[in-house]
Structures are given as C-alpha cells and as structure tokens.
Amino acid sequence: MTDPIDVFAALDIGVARIGVAITPPGVKIPQPLKTINNDEHVMETIQELIRTHSVTQLVIGNPRNLQGQDTDQTRYVATFVNKLKSVITVPVHMQDEALTSVKAEDELKERKMSYQKEDIDSLAATYILSDYIEEHHRVTHA
Secondary structure, three states: OOOOOOOEEEEEEOOOEEEEEEOOOOOOOOEEEEEEEOOOOHHHHHHHHHHHOOOOEEEEEEOOOOOOOOOHHHHHHHHHHHHHHOOOOOOEEEEEOOOHHHHHHHHHHHOOOOOOHHHHHHHHHHHHHHHHHHHHHHHHOO
C-alpha cells in the first residue's frame, strides 16, 4: 500500500535517453518531467532527481515484446535496474511498458505540434506511471 503523500517517478529507459515522469505529492496524475541522457553520469543524475523531487517510489518500464517475452532491451533494462538499486534507497517497481512509446508518439502527432524524440520518451514514462498507479490502485482497493 502507498502513502497518500508518496511521490512517484517513472523511467522509460533507453540506451541513449531516459524519459522521466512524476506525480506531485499527494496527486496520482503523472506528468512528463524531462528526458535525461543515459551517459556516464546517469546514476548520479537519477539520484539527484530523487532528492530534488522527494521521490518515494520509482517505477521503471519493463520492455517486452508483444508476446510478453524478454528481448535484448529487457535484459539491458534489468542490468541497468540492478545497478540503479545499488545506489538508491527508494523502492523500485517494474511495470509493463508495452506500446507506451507508440501511444506517446500517436498522441503527440494528434496535437499537430512539432515534437522531439525526447518528448516521446517523457510522455511514454507518463503512460508507464499511469498504468502502474491504475493497476496498483485497483489491487490495493479491490
């Protein structure tokens, strides 16, 4: 069960970039926050993000193919998450991220405004977080 003042953040981990979404304290409506570079400083960047935004729960997109099987990206994310868990203290939750990037790009196209790949990444993180909150809320309040 989560505390009503939990601050959730979600990461959509890619090899080059990581999309980030967050919920404000006490609000369970995710918002795109930003995209960070997946570089040699990424662990420190994520630690700073957790501190700056007082994150209490971290949700990470778990990439699998449409049949639910692991892929090279699934294994990459698992290795990344294991390393991340060694440097942070907040709980980490994995959430299926099937088609979140496709859904994000479709939404951005519908807005008929220009967008960058970074916008897709942060919006995909929003969908990951929204799915996690919806599933968790349904399970804890059933």
